[in-house]
Amino acid sequence: MDSDLFQPFSNFDFAARDAVIAAVSGGSDSTALLLLLKAYLDEKAPAVRLAAVTVDHGLRPDSAAEAQAVGHFAQSHGIAHRIFAWEGPKPATGLPAAAREARYALLAEAAAEEGTDLIVTGHTADDQAETVAMRQARSDGRGLAGMAPATLFDGKAWIVRPLLETRRETLRDYLRANSVGWLEDPTNVNQTFERPRARARLRDEADVSKLLAAARDAALLREYLGREAAGLIWAHARHVAPGLFRLDPAFAAAEPRDGAVYALRILLAAIGGTPHLPDEARGARLFDRLSVKPFCATLSRTLVDARRGGVFLLRETRGLPEPEPVRDGMIWDGRYRISGEAEGVLVGPHDPAIEPDAETLPADIPPSLVRAALSAEPMFWGGSEPAVPVAIPLVAPWVRFLPSFDLEPARAVAELLGAAPPPASPYAKHNVTGA
Numbered sequence: 001m002d003s004d005l006f007q008p009f010s011n012f013d014f015a016a017r018d019a020v021i022a023a024v025s026g027g028s029d030s031t032a033l034l035l036l037l038k039a040y041l042d043e044k045a046p047a048v049r050l051a052a053v054t055v056d057h058g059l060r061p062d063s064a065a066e067a068q069a070v071g072h073f074a075q076s077h078g079i080a081h082r083i084f085a086w087e088g089p090k091p092a093t094g095l096p097a098a099a100r101e102a103r104y105a106l107l108a109e110a111a112a113e114e115g116t117d118l119i120v121t122g123h124t125a126d127d128q129a130e131t132v133a134m135r136q137a138r139s140d141g142r143g144l145a146g147m148a149p150a151t152l153f154d155g156k157a158w159i160v161r162p163l164l165e166t167r168r169e170t171l172r173d174y175l176r177a178n179s180v181g182w183l184e185d186p187t188n189v190n191q192t193f194e195r196p197r198a199r200a201r202l203r204d205e206a207d208v209s210k211l212l213a214a215a216r217d218a219a220l221l222r223e224y225l226g227r228e229a230a231g232l233i234w235a236h237a238r239h240v241a242p243g244l245f246r247l248d249p250a251f252a253a254a255e256p257r258d259g260a261v262y263a264l265r266i267l268l269a270a271i272g273g274t275p276h277l278p279d280e281a282r283g284a285r286l287f288d289r290l291s292v293k294p295f296c297a298t299l300s301r302t303l304v305d306a307r308r309g310g311v312f313l314l315r316e317t318r319g320l321p322e323p324e325p326v327r328d329g330m331i332w333d334g335r336y337r338i339s340g341e342a343e344g345v346l347v348g349p350h351d352p353a354i355e356p357d358a359e360t361l362p363a364d365i366p367p368s369l370v371r372a373a374l375s376a377e378p379m380f381w382g383g384s385e386p387a388v389p390v391a392i393p394l395v396a397p398w399v400r401f402l403p404s405f406d407l408e409p410a411r412a413v414a415e416l417l418g419a420a421p422p423p424a425s426p427y428a429k430h431n432v433t434g435a
């Protein structure tokens with residue numbers, strides 16, 4: 001075994017699984033991934049079943065034939081292969097993002113069918129450099145950490161990227177040395193899309209190295225801030241009534257300030273039910289005002305009410321979903337997953353006419369805030385069956401994608417909200433530190 005090429009695989013916990021899904025498009029990176037992973041598992045974890053999956057996006061006339069060619073290639077190496085087709089209408093705008101969402105959903109479906117939570121992709125250091133370059137260009141406030149070595153998708157399947165620090169050309173050399181060809185996807189050079197444009201701009205090796213170094217630094221910083229934010233959430237935030245949270249007065253002076261601002265931004269998104277954190281500048285401004293009481297503001301759909309007894313956070317009542325029929329698995333207001341089907345049952349915001357139970361009202365919490373928070377909570381009505389669906393709390397910013405470097409704050413917020421904790425990362429470097 002060429003130790004350099006196989007080394008990254010040892011960072012992931014494959015042996016604990018019955019099966020692993022390799023996501024293979026047939027391009028050079030994922031073809032190399034498939035062969036390397038097969039050789040690695042044969043030697044280190046022969047009991048683990050490897051299944052290759054190709055998603056046929058149906059966006060080009062040749063896509064079905066290409067997927068079949070990948071199947072023949074996999075089978076010629078003794079690897080089971082399946083094709084999952086992206087069916088249904090395709091959006092006119094935002095096609096790459098929609099294709100990516102659909103791809104991950106189908107890969108997660110494949111993983112569930114194989115009884116595993118592990119999907120391995122062929123993302124390389126070149127993909128990482130492109131991602132960071134695109135984020136720098138957009139500067140969308142998400143930080144420049146790039147892709148994480150592992151990302152939890154939909155709360156259930158880990159997407160792991162063992163080749164994230166390996167250069168594409170190294171993989172191509174490996175394929176050439178083994179006389180293995182690959183497919184060239186014309187979309188990869190189609191300049192109407194953002195990624196191919198970023199790829200075309202990245203001709204200079206020095207730029208690539210700089211971007212990779214920036215990605216590593218940003219990932220370390222993000223993990224550090226995440227751990228600090230998690231510690232502050234555990235120390236200062238409490239769930240005091242349905243939908244109502246209190247930060248104790250010491251939070252406004254918490255150190256390090258960057259960690260406290262990050263904690264506040266995470267809480268605002270989680271309580272407001274938004275997938276993105278409010279931007280850093282606004283989060284920082286709000287944090288600075290917390291100590292100047294009394295004070296009231298709204299950010300990321302979260303009402304912030306700072307008074308002598310602490311800082312209260314609750315979902316604002318504006319823009320709540322209209323009552324609608326319950327569908328099992330639906331996400332309500334970005335904050336709850338509704339579980340259980342019940343004929344004729346509706347879900348909507350709590351009826352403000354129904355007063356909170358006076359007996360259970362916390363003595364030191366303003367009743368008006370308890371009422372306001374309750375009126376932004378979900379409520380069920382209608383239907384004839386006794387089985388009422390349940391609303392399970394979600395950690396809004398990470399419902400769809402949870403990068404491994406955000407695991408600590410995700411865990412802290414899950415505990416605060418009463419949501420299920422995220423599973424342990426299969427990325428061994430994290431497990432070493434207990435993250």
Ligand SMILES: Nc1ncnc2c1ncn2[C@@H]1O[C@H](COP(=O)(O)OP(=O)(O)OP(=O)(O)O)[C@@H](O)[C@H]1O
Pocket residue numbers: 022023024025026027028029030031053054055056057103120121122123127185188
């Ligand atoms: N159609 C697909 N089916 C299965 N997996 C895919 C598909 N497209 C992409 N992937 C996975 O996502 C990774 C990154 O996707 P990206 O679009 O950057 O790759 P690509 O250019 O299509 O192919 P490659 O990475 O193999 O050169 C791939 O390495 C592969 O693991």
